[in-house]
Amino acid sequence: MRTPFIAANWKMNGTRSEVAELLAGFKAGINTEGRQVAIFAPFVFLPAVQEALQGSDIAWGAQNAHKEASGAYTGEVSLGMLKEFGCQYVLAGHSERRTLFGETDYIVADKVAAALAAGVTPVLCIGETLQEREQGITGEVCRRQLGTVLDVVGVEGFRKLVVAYEPVWAIGTGKTATPEQAQETHAELRAFLAETDADMAAGLQILYGGSMKAANAAELMAQSDIDGGLVGGASLKVDEFTGICNAAAR
Numbered sequence: 001m002r003t004p005f006i007a008a009n010w011k012m013n014g015t016r017s018e019v020a021e022l023l024a025g026f027k028a029g030i031n032t033e034g035r036q037v038a039i040f041a042p043f044v045f046l047p048a049v050q051e052a053l054q055g056s057d058i059a060w061g062a063q064n065a066h067k068e069a070s071g072a073y074t075g076e077v078s079l080g081m082l083k084e085f086g087c088q089y090v091l092a093g094h095s096e097r098r099t100l101f102g103e104t105d106y107i108v109a110d111k112v113a114a115a116l117a118a119g120v121t122p123v124l125c126i127g128e129t130l131q132e133r134e135q136g137i138t139g140e141v142c143r144r145q146l147g148t149v150l151d152v153v154g155v156e157g158f159r160k161l162v163v164a165y166e167p168v169w170a171i172g173t174g175k176t177a178t179p180e181q182a183q184e185t186h187a188e189l190r191a192f193l194a195e196t197d198a199d200m201a202a203g204l205q206i207l208y209g210g211s212m213k214a215a216n217a218a219e220l221m222a223q224s225d226i227d228g229g230l231v232g233g234a235s236l237k238v239d240e241f242t243g244i245c246n247a248a249a250r
């Protein structure tokens with residue numbers, strides 16, 4: 001009953017010509033029937049992404065946004081601006097934003113709330129570091145990250161967002177969580193949210209992220225609580241990302 005959702009997170013990569021090539025390849029190769037696909041591009045490429053994908057079944061969004069609508073926030077981009085370029089989605093709280101740019105659970109929660117208020121669907125990213133996994137506090141960390149947002153946007157907010165569970169130790173490292181490890185955490189997170197509202201938890205798309213590639217995507221997405229993927233490195237290659245999308249069970 002949950003539609004598979006596969007998202008490309010290009011991070012700070014790409015040139016104009018590479019972006020054009022990727023988009024053409026995705027449009028030609030991805031079968032979107034029964035699947036949701038979205039591309040998270042750097043801000044400056046959003047006009048090109050909009051031009052290329054408008055009218056296709058592939059959606060797009062930004063990797064970050066500021067919570068305020070406008071004002072003296074040098075270097076920031078608002079949700080209203082993103083909407084002008086057709087963004088339906090925005091990432092919130094990616095681990096790189098949290099660790100490299102100081103985004104706390106509270107900052108992330110405010111961004112999620114602002115996105116929902118603007119009518120842009122947030123993809124809320126959560127996940128534990130290697131140290132936290134080794135300490136056995138994976139569940140605790142993820143529940144805290146989810147719980148802070150839940151306190152701010154409530155069950156109704158959670159009905160309108162997407163969660164991406166990305167163990168930090170698996171991001172960009174080539175070390176994918178095993179399907180069992182990922183499934184265990186996804187199930188635990190869904191159960192945690194079901195304590196608040198079973199219906200919301202059952203309908204929530206929870207994506208896996210962290211070194212997903214065409215070769216491991218089908219096995220990961222076959223797990224009952226894994227509803228798709230947030231793909232970094234492999235989304236910069238047409239064959240890899242197309243393979244991941246087309247491997248998503250329909």
Ligand code: PGA
Nearest residue numbers: 171172210211231232233
């Ligand atoms: P990766 O990145 O696929 O390169 O590990 C995933 C992400 O950071 O969203």
